[in-house]
Amino acid sequence: MSLRQDIESRIAILDVVNRYTQTKRAGANYKALCPFHQEKTPSFVISPAKNIAKCFGCGKGGGPINFLMEIEQIEYREAVKILAKEAGIELKGFSNKAIPPEKDPYLAHKIATDWYHSHLFSDEGKKALEYLTNRGMTLETIKAFKLGYSSAPRDLLYALKAQGFDISFLKECGIFVNSNRDKFFGRVIFPIANMMGNTVAFTGRILSSGEPKYLNSPASSIFDKSQILYGLHLAKQSIMKCGEVYIVEGQMDTISLHQAGLTNVVGISGTALTPHHIRILKRFSKVVYLMLDSDNAGVQATFASIENLLNQDIEIRIIHIPNGKDPDDYVQSGGNVESLKETALNVVDFYLKMGEKKYDTSTIIGKKQLIETCLRLIKQLKSEVEVDIYMQHIASSLGISIDVLYSTYRRLRLPAHSQKMEDETSSFTPSILDLLAVYLWKYNFFDLFFEKFAYTIEDLSSIEGAGLLVRVLSEKLLDDDTETLNTIILYLEEANPSSSQDIQKKNMMDILNRIHGLLLAKEYKNRSANTPIDVFIKKAKKLGISQSVLKS
Ligand SMILES: [Zn+2]
The missing domain is CATH 3.90.980.10 (DNA primase, catalytic core, N-terminal domain)
Known part of the structure; x- marks a missing residue:
């Protein structure tokens, strides 16, 4: 058993994944919102039996070591070190190869x-x-x-x-x-x-x-400051438990609130909440309470944080600490943290409140400016429901008709905005060659393969990306291969939970046909000038594949 196998046999992938995202059981597997990319429906699948976790949306993940490497952005050796420690394995002779x-x-x-x-x-x-x-x-x-x-x-x-x-x-x-x-x-x-x-x-x-x-x-x-949330290692469990997180500015604020019993608090140092921060927080919480300082810089950071939080499927609440205090002052002067939550505003109320300070809303011009500020915010929302709720709210708060508000809203043009944090569209699709490798390895269709395969293994290995297939055929798997094979099996199981042996066999023959097509096309492309095309047409017929492969 290799060191890697030894470690991975003692570490449950689900335990590792649970530190980063909330998992839910789905049959024999577990599902979660992908901790690597933004998404609304879970495409991250964890298989305790195969001990792998993979996103079929963005393709990231793997066994415990690969998962940890990707999520923590660390090198192989570092991941091995961490997990070996957890597994109680002493690394003999490994440390001199690792980062000294x-x-x-x-x-x-x-x-x-x-x-x-x-x-x-x-x-x-x-x-x-x-x-x-x-x-x-x-x-x-x-x-x-x-x-x-x-x-x-x-x-x-x-x-x-x-x-x-x-x-x-x-x-x-x-x-x-x-x-x-x-x-x-x-x-x-x-x-x-x-x-x-x-x-x-x-x-x-x-x-x-x-x-x-x-x-x-x-x-x-x-x-990297834009990626670090101060105190997250201590707050993580508590955030996950209640699905809510408080964001404060300073380290003192974080510490004081933790001590006061509010343990789901993290600090951002002197910036707004960045898309990176949000990506991390989304794994743990549904509601974000912004509790930044009430000075000018704090208010600006709150506005900027809100912009980044829009359309992220996160409930945004803003807590404005009374009398220009920061959270630490507030706690020190005996303020009750629990009661702060009840004073939290939604986004539009926060805009209205700030706007009333900034604009003279007793004048028509002031009111117009405030409405426009709010509409600019709402214009960025993608959910019509959200838009309507806020429109109604503004209309009644400012005493204007909803129709007028909507027509102003429609006329308002926003400057072209770069789309933030869109769902990544690249998806995990195994290649045809890897699929065949899986069918052979999992269903043991070797006999059928050698009976039907019309080329040699050498021909096969000349195709780019045939490495895994060739290694399965020659029974020389590398350390990583089992994980790749299991990942593809998991992908197939997710896509098609119940399929019989007959269907598998038929699938394998379809795959084999396509590979025959690839090999024939390659042969045709490399043909010598005097080989008549008929030879290839005949061969295609014999293999039962379409002549169209010869056109490319
Ligand atoms: Zn993903």
Whole structure:
């Protein structure tokens, strides 16, 4: 058994997939909305028996290792490492082939996280710890978010160097700056983790006064701000449970709300919710509560987030924190988080509310401007039902007739907009050659094949894409092949759940015919000048295939 087989035999694909999308049983298999592409009807199929998960919409997925590689955007070795650990398999002789530890950015970040965290509890970290507890954080919270303190400019560097890391690599990671100094020296550290809980970046907050107040890791091979939701690794389970998520701006907001008992909260750092974020959140939740700061920047980010969230089959709710506070202030001043939910506005109400501040709606011009702003939003909606609900709502809120509103709506032209996040249309369709490989492998039709096949295996291997088929025929499967074969079987089972052996046999003969057609066409194309075309016509007849294959 290969290492890969060993690992995959101990890891249930369903367990792995369940971390990323909600699965539902469908007969012997499970189905889910694809975690790789936007879709409304589930085309992601998980087969516990075959231990594979595949999207027949976009074609992504596979066994546990391939699935993890694609969803986490990690390399084979990394995926093997993660799953081997989960399976309790010790990787002997594997690590030297893997990314060497001293080149592993995750490891560097892990060591740094632990180092910062432990120094928060040292004598040098006293002031930092005090700062955090003064802000109302409990030790439990500090530990859960692995907060830390950078107490010395170079000690961490020495610690990492002792483990074999070199300085240029660490600079690439963004932990150290040019003078070999810890970039975050003297700051309280907020590790930023990916969905798996591995630190990929840091934010450092200054303790005393000084600029900048917050310092972030630069983008790196493992950190892209537009894809990270702060606290998601801790919030994931709770989001999945209730199907709702709260989006806040800062790390402090995230932490404070978690501590206050609202655990389905994630933070976006200083941007609006990006299409990437939404793609991730859609796997877990149906309702998004935007709870950004109520200052101007926060309101702008809310508008931008709404634009990205439209037409995503997500219920959008906006929570406006009273008195210009941010969520952290609100909690610190004794505000009740649970009650905030009841104040949530729908999108149009939010536009109306903001518009009333911006435009003087006691004047006709002001009212017109507000209506136009709202209509611009509604114009982007694809669902007629949604459009109508909001139109009715605006009409009654602003006291204008629905007919007038609709005629204004129809006249309104939006600037050409690039379509965001459309459903991908590429679909998974196995090639005819791979299909034959499956029929042979699954139904053991070898006898029938060799009886009917009019060419040689060499002829077959000259066709592009015949690799799998040839390996099945010669019984020399590669490690990946079983997964490919099982994936195609799953695809066939999904497309046609019940088909008898007779139908399978007939299907196989149809496939064989088409392959004969391919081979004959190839032979015809490569014919020598003096071979009369009759030879090929006769051959086509004998094989029972149409002469039309000779036309191309
Ligand atoms: Zn997909």
